[in-house]
Amino acid sequence: MSITCGQSSTCGAGVDNLEPPPCCQESETLDQLSGYDLRIIQPRHGYRFSVDPLLLADFAGVRAGESCVDLGTGCGVIALLLARLCEDCSVAAIEFQQAVARIAERNVVLNGLSGRVEVVEEDVVSVKSRFPVDSFDLVVSNPPYRRPGTGKVSPRAGRDDSRHESTAALADFLAAAKYLVKPSGRICLIYHTSRLAELMAQAAQQKLAPLRLRMVHGNSRMEARMFMIELAKGRSGELRVEPPMMVRGEDGGYSEEKLRIYRGRG
Template sequence: VLARINLSASLVAIENHPEMAALAERNISHNGLDNRAIVHAEDVINLRKCYPDSTFDLVVSNPPFRKAGSGKVSPKAGRDAARHESTAGLSDFIAAAKYLVKPSGRICFIQLPSRLPEFMSLAAQAKLSVLRLRMIHSNLKSPATMFMAELAKGRRSVPIVEPPLFVRDMGGEYTDEVWR
């Protein structure tokens, strides 16, 4: 999706789990993005060894949604690692994003609504300003299932709470906004 929004952007994906990194590499190849995107198989807590400070214009983070020992455990190791914190917690992902983004850059996260208070607190502790928040709902009548947040370092801002994003209409079809 990001590759199609900005056709001149180079993309770097960070994935800790080897099977998921291999899947990401296959997806890059399948989508013809080999010349613009790479996958770096690394743990988020080691990124300071891999990249200099303030490397990226945009950092998009999709960290594990659940704390270790909470929620259902998947029998597939890669899927479970993607869903549950193991080597790094939400604070580590926020710290890594702050380290990697340029002073004029932006950081985007997606996370469970139940973790919003923790997320806001950790962002404030990291001296990151939350610029925008948006709740994601499965349909018009469901409670939020995720939230998206846009952050920046070195800027003061009152967060803008965007209108909700509805994934499906009441007939079960994807909404026009999701298709865009």
């Protein structure tokens, strides 16, 4: 289900390659999410965003007037999507890799969202030094899902930091989310299914209640590799398991739901 943007043969509908503007370096590419009127600068050979940010932004369903925070924003895709999906929300985009945070800042400026999206260079384990408790209505995150020392080591600079737990583990992301979210707020994550049981156990330790769960499949014959979950602080309720998300249909083409998400507001 991984869709690497910037490569026209795999991106699919809604993601277009553009000629880089003068602000782009030779080591970068410029891609467009046409359904959201967004242009995204990202490393040519480092970590490149996949379909996951679009699925998570759609799942989160940002609401009018909400204050939002993206933990581990990367080049800022989820934060920018939230800002486009809701014209009167504000977004803090937290990223600990300095070089990546600089790209996120340039993407904010490039898309004219400087007044609504703020990039904060900080590690998730240190959010208490930058924000008061209960600061946000919505916390979103696509945390690294590989434990240190597992999986293949990527030769691409920055890619391992985005996929492997280097400076922060899953427990740190959940603790930061709990600290930042308001009691009436929501936490929405997308994560690898191999760690679903662990996430549920750690959420229970943090007294975060699961409210919604949705599995993401490549197609109806494939096992789910990712899932999206909504958690809440200080609230309880029955867990609602939503119909699964299929990236591709029976004919091998992109599913109608995925195409709808890519079309965005277009």
